[in-house]
Amino acid sequence: MTLIGDGLDAAVQKAFTRPAPKTAGPQMRYLVKQLGGTKAVAQMLRISQRTVERYVKDQIKKPRPDLAARLEREVRTRWQPRIRARAKEKASSTGGIVIDTRARMGYTAPIGSTDQDRIRHLTVALPPTYAARLFEAHEAGATDQQLQEIAAEALREVYFQDGGRRAGSLEEVRFTDIEHLEFDL
Numbered sequence: 001m002t003l004i005g006d007g008l009d010a011a012v013q014k015a016f017t018r019p020a021p022k023t024a025g026p027q028m029r030y031l032v033k034q035l036g037g038t039k040a041v042a043q044m045l046r047i048s049q050r051t052v053e054r055y056v057k058d059q060i061k062k063p064r065p066d067l068a069a070r071l072e073r074e075v076r077t078r079w080q081p082r083i084r085a086r087a088k089e090k091a092s093s094t095g096g097i098v099i100d101t102r103a104r105m106g107y108t109a110p111i112g113s114t115d116q117d118r119i120r121h122l123t124v125a126l127p128p129t130y131a132a133r134l135f136e137a138h139e140a141g142a143t144d145q146q147l148q149e150i151a152a153e154a155l156r157e158v159y160f161q162d163g164g165r166r167a168g169s170l171e172e173v174r175f176t177d178i179e180h181l182e183f184d185l
Contacts, residue, residue, distance in 0.1 A: 004147035011183035015087035020079040027075045028055035091185045092132035098184040104177035130154035
């Protein structure tokens, strides 16, 4: 489970104008339309082409739990691609992204100041440059640790250093334990 990656996906999904299909038949029909045939859907979901055809015709209505999860995930990742792209573009160019997190954060600071990590609840608007970096890294397949480093760097600059007005000697901020993390566009 990637906490930050899932949070970014959830933030983009809030921009959708219509809900994604909820039941197996419409989900399967949507995937067949998107991928151009039942064979491609069958290969992607690791089931037989005949099974896909039966879902499309509503001869089977209730998938196994593992297939239902794969089906839901594949539909969600392909749903409304233009709206998804527009939301990412807006966040990356003008709007930025809001991070709401309750996490244990530590930082590296010079000798004489406390660097003990503690739980903080922060809601911070990050500038578009960090939104762009987060989305680009997520699309490139970055690990959750790499996404955490980008988010921590953004929090260091925006929250802890207040854009260079304070804590100038702060070297690094890091997440050590995340209880809650949510993004909003």
